[in-house]
Amino acid sequence: MAEDPTAxxxxxxxxxxxxxxxxxxxxxxxxxxxSQMLKNALSDTGTxxxxxxxxxxxxxxxxxxxxxxxxxNAANTISEKDVKIWDQEFLKDLDQATLFNLIMAxxxxxxxxxxxxxxxxxxxxxxxKSAEEVREIFNIQNDLTPEEEEEIxxxxxxxxxxxxxxxxxxxxxxxx
Amino acid sequence: MGANLSRVYEGDDGRPxxxxxxxxxxxxxxxxxxxxxLSPLDICKLARLNRAFKGAASSDLVWAEKLPVCxxxxxxxxxxxxxxxxxxxxxxxxxxxxxxxxxxxxxxWLDKATGGVCxxxxxRAMAITGIDDHRYWRxxxxxxxxxxEIAYLQQLWxxxxxxxxxxxxxAGEYSLSFRLRLGTSARRLGRRVQxxxxxxxxxxxxxxxCLSTSDGQHATRGYYLDQAGEDGPVGDARGKWTDYxxxxxxxxxxxxxxxxxxSMTQIDCTHSKGGLSLDSVSIVPSKxxxxxxxxxxxxxx
Numbered sequence: 084m085a086e087d088p089t090a091x092x093x094x095x096x097x098x099x100x101x102x103x104x105x106x107x108x109x110x111x112x113x114x115x116x117x118s119q120m121l122k123n124a125l126s127d128t129g130t131x132x133x134x135x136x137x138x139x140x141x142x143x144x145x146x147x148x149x150x151x152x153x154x155x156n157a158a159n160t161i162s163e164k165d166v167k168i169w170d171q172e173f174l175k176d177l178d179q180a181t182l183f184n185l186i187m188a189x190x191x192x193x194x195x196x197x198x199x200x201x202x203x204x205x206x207x208x209x210x211x212k213s214a215e216e217v218r219e220i221f222n223i224q225n226d227l228t229p230e231e232e233e234e235i236x237x238x239x240x241x242x243x244x245x246x247x248x249x250x251x252x253x254x255x256x257x258x259x
Numbered sequence: 260m261g262a263n264l265s266r267v268y269e270g271d272d273g274r275p276x277x278x279x280x281x282x283x284x285x286x287x288x289x290x291x292x293x294x295x296x297l298s299p300l301d302i303c304k305l306a307r308l309n310r311a312f313k314g315a316a317s318s319d320l321v322w323a324e325k326l327p328v329c330x331x332x333x334x335x336x337x338x339x340x341x342x343x344x345x346x347x348x349x350x351x352x353x354x355x356x357x358x359x360x361x362x363x364x365x366x367x368w369l370d371k372a373t374g375g376v377c378x379x380x381x382x383r384a385m386a387i388t389g390i391d392d393h394r395y396w397r398x399x400x401x402x403x404x405x406x407x408e409i410a411y412l413q414q415l416w417x418x419x420x421x422x423x424x425x426x427x428x429x430a431g432e433y434s435l436s437f438r439l440r441l442g443t444s445a446r447r448l449g450r451r452v453q454x455x456x457x458x459x460x461x462x463x464x465x466x467x468x469c470l471s472t473s474d475g476q477h478a479t480r481g482y483y484l485d486q487a488g489e490d491g492p493v494g495d496a497r498g499k500w501t502d503y504x505x506x507x508x509x510x511x512x513x514x515x516x517x518x519x520x521x522s523m524t525q526i527d528c529t530h531s532k533g534g535l536s537l538d539s540v541s542i543v544p545s546k547x548x549x550x551x552x553x554x555x556x557x558x559x560x
Contacts, residue, residue: 183280186289198292205282206296214304221282223308235307239316241352242303242371 098125099133103140107133110148117151119193138191143184149173150197174204283309290315299325299351300372322347325374326354327429328513333358333367333376357405365424366405375544376428381406382537385422389415399443403500404538411443413457414533418466418525422540423518430513434548435470436502437523438538441484453498460532461485466525468505473518478506484535500538507545 098115100108112130115121124134136144150173157166177185182201189198209217217223227235282290294302294315299322306316315321326347327333334342334350336358342350351374357366364384368377387410389395395415400408412418442455465481482503510517521540525532 179281180279183282183285183289186292187280187285190289190292199296202292203296205293209282209293209305210297210301214308217282217305218308223281223283223312225307226309227307227313231310231313232307235313235316239303239306241355242300 096130098130100144101133101135101137102144103137106141108141108144108148111152111155113155114148114151117155117194117196119195121192136192139188140184143181143188146177146181146185147188147192147194147197151194154196170200174200285311287311287314287318291318291321294318294321295324298372299374317346317348319347322351325351327369327374327376329376329427329429330354332427333369336360336367360426363406367426370544370547373544373547375431375547376426377544377547378424378426378428378542379405380422380424380540380542381408382410382420382539383408384424385420385537385540387537388417388419399536401444401536401538406539409440410537412533412535412537414459414531416526416528416531418523418532420523420537421520422522423520424540424542425516425518427515428510428513428517428542430510432507432509432545433542434507434545435478435505435519435521435540435542436548437468437505437521437540438500438502439484440500440536440538441497442534443536455497455534458485458497458534460525460530461535462487463530463532464525464527466523468503468521468523470505470508470519470521472508472520474511476508478508480505502541502549504548507548 096112097109098112098121100110100115100121102108115125121134128134139147153169153173154166157169161169182205185201186198186205189195189201212220218225225232290311294305297305302316302321306313330350333354337353342353345353351369354369355371357368357379359365360367361384364381366379369375370377381404383406387396390410395413397411397413398408399411441458441461442453443457444451445454446452461484465483467479467481469477469479471477480503484503485497505521508519519542
């Protein structure tokens with residue numbers, strides 16, 4: 084594990100990221116370190132070169148950097164409650180395509196806190212819906228064979244079985 | 260390494276079409292990321308949407324987080340150490356079925372919606388004063404009990420039931436309840452009927468319920484199991500199995516055995532009591548606890 088950089092280095096050192104349309108993002112070292120993937124890449128190559136991130140657009144990269152920069156700064160200075168409020172603001176105007184792009188970007192760049200935030204948001208939107216509703220809302224085509232579907236139904240039966248010990252409904256005749 | 264990112268789809272103007280990417284377009288490992296934030300039942304429900312959902316729904320990474328810390332301890336109680344090498348999802352499903360402990364006198368299982376660990380202690384596991392005297396207590400087979408039998412009290416003065424359970428519970432808050440019913444059932448002329456002719460004494464004084472843990476937590480409640488009416492006792496709860504909530508306790512250290520003692524007493528010997536069926540004691544995560552339904556059980560701490 085690379086040693087933590089000194090505070091001075093963290094402030095002055097910039098990391099260059101080349102994204103999908105070949106534009107370059109320059110981010111502070113401490114901000115880049117929020118990504119486990121960049122942390123690993125830079126510990127091998129050092130910070131002189133440019134890290135290619137061809138699959139990430141500038142719009143998404145901007146959002147990722149916005150989040151990471153805030154969280155690096157907030158780490159020891161802002162209350163948890165205020166950070167949560169900022170996170171909700173951050174999420175507010177994101178459309179669905181952006182949310183899913185962010186999920187993929189944070190998976191690739193390995194940024195756990197942002198990935199958790201976005202995944203939780205999406206999970207909250209689907210958890211109360213039936214499978215049919217989710218299929219319809221998100222336009223998910225079924226690419227399973229009937230055999231595969233049957234296998235899934237069988238595998239997951241345990242989750243839908245009634246449990247508990249039945250109160251036997253019976254004719255009640257009171258005696259005494 | 261790295262997620263298999265879909266190439267940005269080129270529409271007519273070189274930009275991705277509206278709505279891309281959607282939930283249908285993200286790879287399996289990203290769906291697994293979303294599944295980490297859904298309940299086990301939601302995951303099973305969505306597994307059939309498409310192949311990527313199916314794959315994510317079986318992911319060990321997802322299910323490892325749903326299993327409680329004590330899952331290997333629970334697996335070790337299964338016969339033939341079944342299940343050690345199963346995928347995590349199958350282990351979860353296995354542990355949702357009750358596992359017998361202490362010669363069949365106790366059971367442990369996972370609540371399938373939450374993964375919370377639940378315990379049930381049968382009447383057989385308890386120390387019941389006078390249990391061996393047929394004038395006072397009888398063992399009756401019972402289909403409504405998870406242990407298939409209950410202890411039925413005909414009549415006595417000194418009513419005392421004590422029990423203890425030791426298990427390595429995950430950290431959290433738990434509720435303990437006694438499962439009881441006034442009256443019993445019998446067969447008359449080929450039909451099952453409920454019989455209350457021996458129910459008496461429970462409306463005069465409350466029964467004291469207690470629990471205590473080895474690290475010093477206590478809770479006590481008193482309940483009238485029957486309600487006094489003008490012409491004698493009248494209880495809507497008669498005949499219904501009721502969970503009498505004793506109290507809650509907190510497990511902080513999940514690396515050691517938690518020991519909980521519990522008891523139910525009514526030892527005022529100026530009156531006899533009887534006609535009570537005792538099934539079991541249950542310990543469940545407190546958010547799963549249903550409040551005691553017996554509205555007429557006047558209760559006080």
